[in-house]
Amino acid sequence: MEVFALVGAVWLAGYAVACCVWPYAACKGCSGAWKRRSPSGKAWRPCRRCGGSGRRIRAGRWVVQWFRFGSRAGR
Numbered sequence: 001m002e003v004f005a006l007v008g009a010v011w012l013a014g015y016a017v018a019c020c021v022w023p024y025a026a027c028k029g030c031s032g033a034w035k036r037r038s039p040s041g042k043a044w045r046p047c048r049r050c051g052g053s054g055r056r057i058r059a060g061r062w063v064v065q066w067f068r069f070g071s072r073a074g075r
Ligand SMILES: [Zn+2]
Pocket: 027, 028, 029, 030, 031, 032, 034, 035, 047, 048, 049, 050, 051, 052, 053, 054, 055
């Protein structure tokens, strides 16, 4: 059981570092294209899900930000 806890801790640490270095992932709504095409393919509008940025903040990064800014705001 201790081995699993160790592997989990290492994975979590690696994931946290990865989320600091690569904080963004492709938006799930437009897969990073930032725009949604109309059925005709000629017109498009910015993706609403990501607000036209084509990216989303990874869950791990959100947690890191919450810890960083949350602890600072509490002071
Ligand atoms: Zn999007």
